Amino acid sequence: MTTDEIIEMFDKYVIANYGRLPRVIVKGEGNYIFDADGNKILDMFPGWAVSGIGHCHPKVVEAIRTQAGELLHIDNTFYITKQGKLAKLLSERAFGGKCFFCNSGAEANEAAMKLARKHTPQEKYKFITAHDSFHGRTFATVTATAQPKYHDGFLPLLAGFEYVPFNDIDALAKAFSDEVAAVLLEPIQGEGGINVATNEYLQTTRELCDKYGAVLILDEVQTGMGRTGKWFGYQHYDIEPDIITMAKALGGGVAIGAMMATAEVAASLVPGTHASTFGGNPLACAAAIAVIEAIEQEYLLDNADKMGKYANQKLQQLKDKHAIIDHIRGKGLMIGVQLTKTGTKIVDKCLAKDLRINCTNDSVLRFMPSMTVTSEQIDRAVEILDGVLSES
Ligand SMILES: *Cc1c(COP(=O)(O)O)cnc(C)c1O
Numbered sequence: 587m588t589t590d591e592i593i594e595m596f597d598k599y600v601i602a603n604y605g606r607l608p609r610v611i612v613k614g615e616g617n618y619i620f621d622a623d624g625n626k627i628l629d630m631f632p633g634w635a636v637s638g639i640g641h642c643h644p645k646v647v648e649a650i651r652t653q654a655g656e657l658l659h660i661d662n663t664f665y666i667t668k669q670g671k672l673a674k675l676l677s678e679r680a681f682g683g684k685c686f687f688c689n690s691g692a693e694a695n696e697a698a699m700k701l702a703r704k705h706t707p708q709e710k711y712k713f714i715t716a717h718d719s720f721h722g723r724t725f726a727t728v729t730a731t732a733q734p735k736y737h738d739g740f741l742p743l744l745a746g747f748e749y750v751p752f753n754d755i756d757a758l759a760k761a762f763s764d765e766v767a768a769v770l771l772e773p774i775q776g777e778g779g780i781n782v783a784t785n786e787y788l789q790t791t792r793e794l795c796d797k798y799g800a801v802l803i804l805d806e807v808q809t810g811m812g813r814t815g816k817w818f819g820y821q822h823y824d825i826e827p828d829i830i831t832m833a834k835a836l837g838g839g840v841a842i843g844a845m846m847a848t849a850e851v852a853a854s855l856v857p858g859t860h861a862s863t864f865g866g867n868p869l870a871c872a873a874a875i876a877v878i879e880a881i882e883q884e885y886l887l888d889n890a891d892k893m894g895k896y897a898n899q900k901l902q903q904l905k906d907k908h909a910i911i912d913h914i915r916g917k918g919l920m921i922g923v924q925l926t927k928t929g930t931k932i933v934d935k936c937l938a939k940d941l942r943i944n945c946t947n948d949s950v951l952r953f954m955p956s957m958t959v960t961s962e963q964i965d966r967a968v969e970i971l972d973g974v975l976s977e978s
Pocket residue numbers: 689690691692693695720721722723772776777805806807808809833834
């Protein structure tokens with residue numbers, strides 16, 4: 587089938603809830619994707635943060651192949667070896683908590699919010715979240731997502747949510763009360779435009795949660811699994827959360843979500859309170875285990891840190907050349923280029939030159955290459971962007 591025929595098929599049979607780029611991607615390998623017309627595209631935003639160690643990482647592919655021949659799925663009525671092993675690996679790389687598995691970021695946040703409610707007294711029913719956050723598209727997570735554009739057409743939303751400006755300590759303190767069950771924040775806001783929390787902000791959030799007996803949930807769906815140069819975004823700060831949520835890069839391309847809670851908080855999720863049919867199935871867990879092993883065996887945390895600094899430096903040089911770039915921000919391989927005007931056309935022009943990047947919050951170009959990215963690939967990406975910015 588040609589690209590046009592496939593797009594026609596979509597027009598007829600697939601609900602048009604996504605704005606899609608006019609390419610059909612048929613293959614992925616490392617930091618490249620290949621379209622149906624034979625173009626090889628340098629991917630600086632692989633899988634919308636899912637392919638965190640590149641497309642079709644050989645260790646992940648092999649783990650899936652092997653697991654598929656042994657056991658694809660078994661229900662949570664039984665014990666599942668790989669689920670236990672993955673929980674142990676994650677726990678040892680975070681704050682020693684216990685895990686619950688599901689299939690997506692939104693589900694992980696749903697689990698976290700339900701657990702926070704279950705764990706705290708009944709009069710505590712409120713959630714505080716931040717402007718420009720993104721937590722998912724289910725009713726509770728879209729309510730938690732404090733961006734009006736995501737709420738449009740879905741009112742009334744869930745009760746009990748209060749929204750505060752990100753990194754604003756006074757606003758957070760003012761919003762707090764004995765009715766707050768939890769604060770839910772991203773350590774670095776992803777969809778909101780790569781907004782990095784300050785240390786003081788997260789520390790004060792931790793103190794306020796302790797003072798009022800509320801649970802601190804950090805949404806690590808985008809910041810987790812090494813992208814920032816540490817396993818989890820919170821590890822750049824001098825705090826420990828009560829709950830973290832993960833998904834995206836966790837399965838190396840396979841759908842999996844997870845919530846980790848301290849043993850004390852986790853104890854409230856007793857049989858009958860929450861569940862997921864597919865959650866923690868052997869196939870997804872085998873893939874996630876392979877992701878963790880690949881990150882360690884190939885020193886990818888170190889590479890994310892180094893390449894993050896390198897990309898930042900290269901983009902800073904572009905800033906000196908192009909007035910449209912206001913500033914660069916981020917951590918590790920989570921990089922935002924703040925423009926002085928809208929950047930959606932720049933994304934299209936880069937794609938025409940076989941470079942995939944993203945634009946979020948209208949004026950932030952987002953570079954989130956995989957942790958296997960090389961300096962040559964970053965050079966090439968910056969070169970293409972330089973050319974596009976020089977034209978416009
Ligand atoms: C993508 C994302 C989600 C939602 O994940 P889904 O798998 O699409 O449900 C939640 N939180 C953050 C920070 C995300 O980036």
